[in-house]
Amino acid sequence: MDRRIETRLTRALRIMHPILSAPMALTSGGKLAAAVSRAGGLGLIGGGYGDAGFLEAAYRDAGNVRTGCGFITWSLAKKPELLDLVLAHKPAALMLSFGDPAPFSRAIRDSGAMLICQCQNMTHVRAALDAGASAIVAQGAEAGGHGATRGTLSFVAEVTDFLAHHAPETLLLAAGGIADGRGLAAALMLGADGVLVGTRFWAATEALAPHGHQLRAVERDGDSTLRTKAVDVVRELDWPEGFTIRVGSNAFTDRWHGREEDLRMALAEEVPAYKAALAAGDAEHSAPVYGEAAGLIRAIEPAADIIARMVREAISRLETRGGARIA
Secondary structure (H helix, E strand, C coil): CCCCCCCHHHHHHCCCCCEEECCCCCCCCHHHHHHHHHCCCEEEEECCCCCHHHHHHHHHHHCCCCCEEEEEHHHHCCCCHHHHHHHCCCCCEEEEECCCCHHHHHHHHHHCCEEEEEECCHHHHHHHHHCCCCEEEEECCCCCEEECCCCHHHHHHHHHHHHHHHCCCCEEEEECCCCCHHHHHHHHHHCCCEEEECHHHHCECCCCCCHHHHHHHHHCCHHHEEEECHHHHHCCCCCCCCCEEEEECCHHHHHHCCCHHHHHHCHHHHHHHHHHHHHCCCCCCCCCCCCHHHHHCCCCECHHHHHHHHHHHHHHHHHHHHHCCCC
């Protein structure tokens, strides 16, 4: 029988392994979410910027496999009817990120889904608890995609202590830079009940990321990313202050990072050029949305293989304490 790591998270969600895949916008479709769930974790479909067609297709691809979903909260506020669409599929969990969860929290909790709130600072953590979150994701700045400035290591430890004193029943997941069993083991040692993994699953065979973008992440190391606003400018997305997007550096970011006002003046030309590059999987002229964990990725692999290796390595690390010996 395969070995497993049991935590409060695995018991609460009735899963084998304390691993959730991040609901990455336009990347986490039904095939990826279902593959993660079949492998013993819980896959989250990416609700992203509120495309009903994408969500319906994702649930068709997931079939009858038990999954969850996640939304960019400020975008969901513009199309709140999408929450009903997702809740009709009876998700095991629903994650809200980047905005006030309070307007949606009651409907989620009343549905029976676990309310998970992704947080980037302690103010977010307090707001999530006020909204009745059953689980907190402490997301460090190492993460790919949108985030803020806190580092994963100290942020997870601080949230662990805060929850122990103020909300001991609330579950905690770590996110940001976690791509293998070492990261899972470290998160558990810091006090987390599990992990939310983005970049490693972004480079899974079932993910919807452009193949050319995935190859770029495999080729590069963790130094190859930056946090920027230029990508959101060219995509004409009005993100709230305090959040930037981490992407792989390339010709596009070399040209426009730090020159966002100039980019706004050139959108008539740059928007169609960016969209064409994205459709072609051009990793130089459109943004590969990966995090610092790219330096830990050696190949594009099935989600099941990623999870199996992560769990084996985490068990080994936890049993040996990483090779340290108390003299």
